[in-house]
Amino acid sequence: MNYCSLFSKAMLIFMMACSNLQAEQIKVLILDGPQKAHKYLDTTPVLRQTLIKAGIFKVDHLRSSKEGIKDGSYFPNFELYDVIVMNEGFGAMDWPKTVQKAFEKYMANGGGMVSIHTANNCWPKWKEYNKMTGLGGWGGRNEKSGPYLYVNDAGEVVRDTSKGRGGAHGPQHEFEIVVREKEHPIMKGLPATFKHGPDEMYDRLRGPAENVTILASSFSAKDKRGTGRHEPALMAISYGKGRIFHTILGHHVKQIKEGSFVTTFQRGTEWAATGKVTIPVPEDFPNQKFE
Numbered sequence: 001m002n003y004c005s006l007f008s009k010a011m012l013i014f015m016m017a018c019s020n021l022q023a024e025q026i027k028v029l030i031l032d033g034p035q036k037a038h039k040y041l042d043t044t045p046v047l048r049q050t051l052i053k054a055g056i057f058k059v060d061h062l063r064s065s066k067e068g069i070k071d072g073s074y075f076p077n078f079e080l081y082d083v084i085v086m087n088e089g090f091g092a093m094d095w096p097k098t099v100q101k102a103f104e105k106y107m108a109n110g111g112g113m114v115s116i117h118t119a120n121n122c123w124p125k126w127k128e129y130n131k132m133t134g135l136g137g138w139g140g141r142n143e144k145s146g147p148y149l150y151v152n153d154a155g156e157v158v159r160d161t162s163k164g165r166g167g168a169h170g171p172q173h174e175f176e177i178v179v180r181e182k183e184h185p186i187m188k189g190l191p192a193t194f195k196h197g198p199d200e201m202y203d204r205l206r207g208p209a210e211n212v213t214i215l216a217s218s219f220s221a222k223d224k225r226g227t228g229r230h231e232p233a234l235m236a237i238s239y240g241k242g243r244i245f246h247t248i249l250g251h252h253v254k255q256i257k258e259g260s261f262v263t264t265f266q267r268g269t270e271w272a273a274t275g276k277v278t279i280p281v282p283e284d285f286p287n288q289k290f291e
Contacts, residue, residue, distance in 0.1 A: 033064030036091030089118030108240030112272035137167020170225030
């Protein structure tokens with residue numbers, strides 16, 4: 001028996017398998033930059049490792065700067081990626097119009113985006129970005145930005161056009177997340193309810209609210225300075241041919257490492273990129289540990 005030949009063939013098969021695995025990996029670009037309310041320097045590396053841990057993502061990162069935006073050197077090549085993870089936030093610098101238009105084209109033609117917690121806070125005047133996130137907060141948002149969106153006690157989605165600010169949250173606390181679309185690929189297999197936090201629970205979000213599916217909601221308790229309503233926690237949004245996963249979870253590193261965030265973030269990113277979800281729900285969800 002020619003053991004050298006067998007070994008060579010085995011190595012070739014292994015290398016081909018590795019090559020195919022690499023080729024099939026989902027290409028992700030995480031974007032962040034200077035902002036006022038969230039510690040992106042700490043959270044971006046954890047977001048990156050969270051995706052890498054899933055085993056199906058190849059993750060790059062690009063950070064904006066005042067200089068790069070002013071001199072035009074900041075220009076992400078969106079077309080190289082299957083999905084863009086937004087870790088921008090309140091007070092982020094406006095992208096140049098050319099970059100905005102390039103991103104709008106990328107999304108309209110079938111790109112993917114994930115909006116993390118802080119990312120619905122930025123760019124209140126960028127009309128198309130607000131269509132992508134569906135709902136946003138702070139930055140002067142009010143009734144002119146669009147309706148509030150929430151779920152009433154009967155499980156019906158309400159579009160509330162009453163006057164008021166956009167964006168609020170009470171003190172960090174643990175809250176229950178209620179699955180509203182159990183057959184959606186991101187949510188399929190998750191328990192009907194699960195705990196998350198302590199974390200900031202956003203409420204009073206408002207925006208264009210077009211093509212938004214509320215995947216899960218959380219009750220905003222009045223004793224936590226909330227609205228007394230079931231507010232959107234996880235959303236799926238369409239923009240042209242593009243897909244967006246919007247999560248209000250993940251204020252800082254501790255919250256990003258929670259199993260409830262990890263699993264929904266990984267699955268939401270895969271869905272935004274491909275329209276499918278293959279990442280399994282861990283048996284011990286949402287209590288699995290991520291280090």
